[in-house]
Amino acid sequence: MSHVGVPRGTVRKRRSLALLTAGVLTIPALAGCSSDSEETSRAVPQDIAPAARDRVADGSTVNWAVDAMPTTLNAFQADADSATTKITGALLPTLFPMDAAGHPKLNPDYLESAKIIEREPKQVVLYKLNQQAVWSDGREIGAPDFVAQWRALSGKDSAFWTARNAGYERIEKIERGSDDLQVRVTFAKPYADWRSLFSPLYPKEITGSPDTFNDGARTALKNTAGPFQLKGVDKAKGTVTLVRSPRWWGEKAKLDSLVFRVVAPKDRTKALADGTVHVTDIDAATADRIALALRDGSGGQPLTHGPGADLTPAAALRSWALAHGSDEKQAEIAQAAREANRKAVVAYGAEQKALRGYAVRKSLEPAYTQLALNGESGPLADDRVRRAVARALDRQELAETVLKPLGLPAKPLGSHLALAGQPGYKDGSGALGDQNTKEAQALLADAGWTQGGAAEKPKDTKAGSEAEKKDAEKKEGEEKKEGTEKAGTTEKAEKADKADADEKKTDKTEAEEEAEKEKAEEKAEEKADKDADEDAEKADRAAAGSDESAASRAEGLYIVGQDDKPGAGPARSAASHVLAPSRDAAAQSIALLRQAGAVSGDSAAAKVTAQDKQPGGAAGAYAPVGTAAPAPASVKGPLGKDGKTLTLRFVLPSGPGSQSLRGVGDRIAAMLEKIGIGTEITKVPDESYFKDHIASGDYDLALYSWPATAYPATDGRPIYAKPEPATDGSLLVEQNYTRVGTDHIDQLFDQAVAELDEKASRELMKQADARIWAAAGSIPLFQRPQLVAVDKKLSNVGAFGFAAPRYQDIGFTDRQAAGSPADRKK
Numbered sequence: 001m002s003h004v005g006v007p008r009g010t011v012r013k014r015r016s017l018a019l020l021t022a023g024v025l026t027i028p029a030l031a032g033c034s035s036d037s038e039e040t041s042r043a044v045p046q047d048i049a050p051a052a053r054d055r056v057a058d059g060s061t062v063n064w065a066v067d068a069m070p071t072t073l074n075a076f077q078a079d080a081d082s083a084t085t086k087i088t089g090a091l092l093p094t095l096f097p098m099d100a101a102g103h104p105k106l107n108p109d110y111l112e113s114a115k116i117i118e119r120e121p122k123q124v125v126l127y128k129l130n131q132q133a134v135w136s137d138g139r140e141i142g143a144p145d146f147v148a149q150w151r152a153l154s155g156k157d158s159a160f161w162t163a164r165n166a167g168y169e170r171i172e173k174i175e176r177g178s179d180d181l182q183v184r185v186t187f188a189k190p191y192a193d194w195r196s197l198f199s200p201l202y203p204k205e206i207t208g209s210p211d212t213f214n215d216g217a218r219t220a221l222k223n224t225a226g227p228f229q230l231k232g233v234d235k236a237k238g239t240v241t242l243v244r245s246p247r248w249w250g251e252k253a254k255l256d257s258l259v260f261r262v263v264a265p266k267d268r269t270k271a272l273a274d275g276t277v278h279v280t281d282i283d284a285a286t287a288d289r290i291a292l293a294l295r296d297g298s299g300g301q302p303l304t305h306g307p308g309a310d311l312t313p314a315a316a317l318r319s320w321a322l323a324h325g326s327d328e329k330q331a332e333i334a335q336a337a338r339e340a341n342r343k344a345v346v347a348y349g350a351e352q353k354a355l356r357g358y359a360v361r362k363s364l365e366p367a368y369t370q371l372a373l374n375g376e377s378g379p380l381a382d383d384r385v386r387r388a389v390a391r392a393l394d395r396q397e398l399a400e401t402v403l404k405p406l407g408l409p410a411k412p413l414g415s416h417l418a419l420a421g422q423p424g425y426k427d428g429s430g431a432l433g434d435q436n437t438k439e440a441q442a443l444l445a446d447a448g449w450t451q452g453g454a455a456e457k458p459k460d461t462k463a464g465s466e467a468e469k470k471d472a473e474k475k476e477g478e479e480k481k482e483g484t485e486k487a488g489t490t491e492k493a494e495k496a497d498k499a500d501a502d503e504k505k506t507d508k509t510e511a512e513e514e515a516e517k518e519k520a521e522e523k524a525e526e527k528a529d530k531d532a533d534e535d536a537e538k539a540d541r542a543a544a545g546s547d548e549s550a551a552s553r554a555e556g557l558y559i560v561g562q563d564d565k566p567g568a569g570p571a572r573s574a575a576s577h578v579l580a581p582s583r584d585a586a587a588q589s590i591a592l593l594r595q596a597g598a599v600s601g602d603s604a605a606a607k608v609t610a611q612d613k614q615p616g617g618a619a620g621a622y623a624p625v626g627t628a629a630p631a632p633a634s635v636k637g638p639l640g641k642d643g644k645t646l647t648l649r650f651v652l653p654s655g656p657g658s659q660s661l662r663g664v665g666d667r668i669a670a671m672l673e674k675i676g677i678g679t680e681i682t683k684v685p686d687e688s689y690f691k692d693h694i695a696s697g698d699y700d701l702a703l704y705s706w707p708a709t710a711y712p713a714t715d716g717r718p719i720y721a722k723p724e725p726a727t728d729g730s731l732l733v734e735q736n737y738t739r740v741g742t743d744h745i746d747q748l749f750d751q752a753v754a755e756l757d758e759k760a761s762r763e764l765m766k767q768a769d770a771r772i773w774a775a776a777g778s779i780p781l782f783q784r785p786q787l788v789a790v791d792k793k794l795s796n797v798g799a800f801g802f803a804a805p806r807y808q809d810i811g812f813t814d815r816q817a818a819g820s821p822a823d824r825k826k
Contacts, residue, residue: 043421044409044783046100046803047361051795056254056811062794065263065271065280069235074217075200076153078163083240087260090242090807091224092200093133093141096710097804102366102422104195104710109133109250110141110225112181114195119756122172123187125194131181132249135203135223143176143183148204150174152213159210166714167197190754192761193711201225227253227808238262254811265657268789272358273351278791279798282360283657284406287787293355306352307344358789361798362406365786366708368413369402369661371668371779374700375740376731379449379646386740386776387432388443389648389701392675394435398667399782402660406785413780416720417712417769420783422802424712424762429780431770440675444639444646449676454640638678647678648700651693655686661703664781668701694737705784708802712765713753720772722746740777 070083095111096104106114110133118124133141151157155165172188187194203223206212221230227250228242240260244253263271269286271277282290292305311319322334371393379385395412403410413419414427433439638645652658652665662683669679679701684693693699709715718734722741726732733739745768752764772778786799796809 043101043419043802044364046799046801047363047788048798048800049359049361049790049795051813053251053254053809055813056795056809057813058252058254058811059256060812061257061259062255062279062797062810063259063261063277065268065277066260067262067265069233069238069262070240072218073221073230074202074206074213076162076164077218078161080163083260087230087240087242088200088221089226089804090228090258091221091226091230092202093225094199094804095127095201096195096199098366098710098802100801100803102419102708102710102802110201116194116756119190123190123194123756125185125187126177127183127185128177129181129183130249133225134247134249135225136229136245136247137223138247139203139223140180141201141225142180143174145201145204145207146183146185146198147174148207149198149202152207157210161210161214167191167193190756192753192755192758193714196711196714227251228258231257248808251808253808258807258810265655269351269355272789273354275354278794280789282787282789284660284785284787286789287360287362287406289352290355290358290360290789293352296352306348308341357792359792359798361788361790362408363786363799363801364408364419365784365799366419366802367705367784368419368708369664369703369705369781369784370416371781372694372699372702372704372738373740373777373779374697374702375738375777376697378700379447379648380700382447383776384443384447385449385646388440388447388675389672389677390432390776390779391434391436391440391443392671392677393668393779393781394671395429395779395781398664401664401667402782403785406787408785410782413783415769416772416778416780417716417765419708419802422708422710424765426766426769428766428769428773431773432776432779437675444676448641449639449646450641451639451676454638454643454645456640456643639676645678646676647680648672650679650681650701651689651699652681652683652703653686653689654683658686665703668703697733697737697739703781713749713761716765716768717746717749717753720745720768720778721749736777738777740775742771742775745771745775 064086066083066086068081068083070081070087071079073084073088074080075084075088093107093110095107095114097107099105108130110130112128112130114125114127116123117126127146129141135141150168150171152160153162153165153168154171155162155169170187170189170191172186175184175186176182177184185194185197202217203225205223206217206221219233224230224245225247227245227248229245229247231241231243233240238261242258242260244256261277263277263280265281265283268277268280268282269289272280272286272290319334319338322330323338325331325334371389373380373386373389375381375383375386380389396410399412400410411420412429414429415425416428418425638647640646650665650669652662654662665681669681672679690704694702694704706719719736720741721734721736722743722745723731723733723736723739731739748764748768748771752761752768755761755764786801788799790798791812793812793814795811795813796806
């Protein structure tokens with residue numbers, strides 16, 4: 001599938017680069033959490049048509065579609081992408097590739113063993129290399145390659161243009177062991193994820209100097225060490241061609257060559273039918289086309305789908321009558337239309353016939369879609385509003401919307417740091433709570449968002465802030481002073497008036513005075529009723545959003561929950577600011593910390609620390625006792641506060657490969673409408689979706705994906721780290737594009753990455769996940785579907801799931817079919 005919605009450079013097995021295409025605590029009970037420390041959920045199996053190597057023919061070429069030409073072949077640079085990952089996977093050593101369960105597994109093609117041999121006083125890892133492992137120039141893979149890569153990625157030399165150095169900065173030294181095939185790596189600080197290092201491993205000729213590292217590996221790799229080697233890169237044709245490596249010491253590659261060919265997602269159905277590619281990620285629409293082609297078979301019956309399939313007998317008769325009628329102009333138009341339709345039917349039928357040669361292999365991709373809530377400013381800076389959004393979501397319905405039609409298990413994802421089936425996976429969503437409309441409405445009410453709020457007079461301070469408290473005290477003092485002065489003035493005026501009245505008093509009777517008094521009271525009541533009616537009318541107009549807005553008529557924009565007018569939410573500031581919870585949210589933190597600790601199984605964590613009570617600690621839980629009753633279930637229009645409506649800007653990609661993502665967005669908007677949150681949906685081009693909106697913070701709500709990782713302590717930290725202020729007043733967010741984080745989450749990551757006991761490290765990650773759920777900046781929805789169209793005669797390739805491909809095993813099971821159908825037009 002197209003990777004719109006996944007940050008560029010991250011469609012890979014790790015999340016260390018900026019990666020495209022996305023409750024409230026209950027005190028009495030834990031919702032949605034397991035009583036076991038680790039769940040026994042299983043990963044969806046891969047679908048690759050496995051075959052023993054002796055059944056796979058030698059020879060031929062496979063064409064594999066990619067979204068775009070790789071801008072670099074250096075996987076450690078910022079612009080590395082999914083094509084970079086696929087290509088380097090066939091050319092360079094990966095020491096610990098992920099297996100089918102998402103766990104790193106030693107690769108015997110390169111290593112005999114690798115383990116920690118010393119823990120005190122410092123961690124030492126000893127690598128024993130495969131004696132046959134050599135680069136394509138014949139040189140042995142050894143310690144010099146490890147040393148050069150460490151120096152390039154350690155971050156100490158800024159001349160190397162690197163996108164990440166996680167783990168390498170912890171290394172103190174690398175030495176040759178007892179012989180050339182042993183490499184000793186000593187760490188200055190303990191590093192639990194040491195298996196993530198040196199993959200892919202580049203030769204010292206690439207990593208040895210800044211020039212070769214920065215530029216030498218962008219379009220060429222002269223020295224490789226995989227089952228294939230690079231033959232050439234043809235930008236004009238959009239191809240990267242690999243050929244079988246004669247220096248490869250492992251099991252010989254079955255294919256003569258492997259060609260990665262650029263095919264845009266919208267062109268892939270045609271490319272399959274034309275025989276241009278053998279293997280390609282596809283969307284649900286193309287999968288349906290292939291399923292229909294296989295269903296129709298070769299029965300020779302007319303197709304019941306495609307161009308003209310919905311033409312009724314009456315419409316067909318009318319078309320024939322017009323084409324053969326006496327009106328020559330109408331006849332000419334009708335004949336042209338009929339001919340165009342006939343050609344379309346023929347072309348569609350030919351495509352369907354060709355598509356019978358392919359199978360759709362499906363699994364769950366090692367990536368998940370999330371709803372991101374930008375907590376930098378605006379309504380979502382209040383954690384109660386974020387949790388209200390989360391509690392409004394029916395995640396089961398959203399998962400079923402995407403996965404059920406594809407025949408894949410539709411279960412919401414329960415963790416930010418592991419996928420179902422991976423070691424350490426546990427559903428931590430209980431720290432936030434299940435879908436509950438009433439609780440969501442209560443949270444909004446506690447945050448001050450009410451039905452009549454849009455008509456209220458705006459306030460200048462933020463709710464719950466210390467500034468508000470000081471301003472309120474100051475205002476109260478001023479009012480008292482002013483009131484005292486006014487009282488004195490009023491008292492003097494009243495005395496003067498009384499004196500004048502006494503002087504001018506006439507001989508009115510008591511009856512006359514009483515009549516005048518009653519008349520004055522009636523006039524006052526009439527005026528009060530009139531003013532009340534006018535205020536109610538104004539409030540109704542504000543709540544209904546009766547004023548028209550030109551923005552709501554703009555291209556690619558519509559507003560859910562408000563037919564005529566977009567919400568006038570607070571403008572997002574150009575510079576980011578460090579988040580601090582409101583006083584009410586801080587007061588709720590004790591409940592949340594205890595709940596998150598209970599969910600994560602950490603009894604000590606359930607205790608409240610002084611740090612957790614400070615701004616930046618974990619957010620609160622339920623609205624406190626005494627909160628106003630929630631709005632009715634059927635809320636009419638967005639809620640309001642301080643004269644502004646509660647409307648969130650929901651940014652979605654507009655490309656043809658993002659229909660599913662937009663469908664999820666529409667359902668989320670409808671769910672939020674039920675609790676009084678309006679959504680202003682803005683659709684933007686795929687190419688600018690991440691860079692210009694997600695990374696820059698130009699959104700309130702967004703859907704995008706993160707890939708899975710076997711190393712959450714390393715790869716997850718930059719995604720969920722608490723943003724820090726920069727010297728220019730902006731916010732350093734690393735990869736935390738929601739701008740929501742806490743000190744406690746950071747500390748748990750730091751502890752986990754330094755914990756060499758694997759089980760203990762996983763437990764720390766579960767605790768961190770519970771607190772990420774509670775902060776409600778990122779709401780995992782479901783694991784993404786993986787649909788791959790593959791030539792039916794190809795084996796050992798398709799929807800790999802977690803596992804890395806074994807490129808040397810890919811090939812045709814029928815020797816005569818080798819190269820077909822993609823070569824049949826040659």
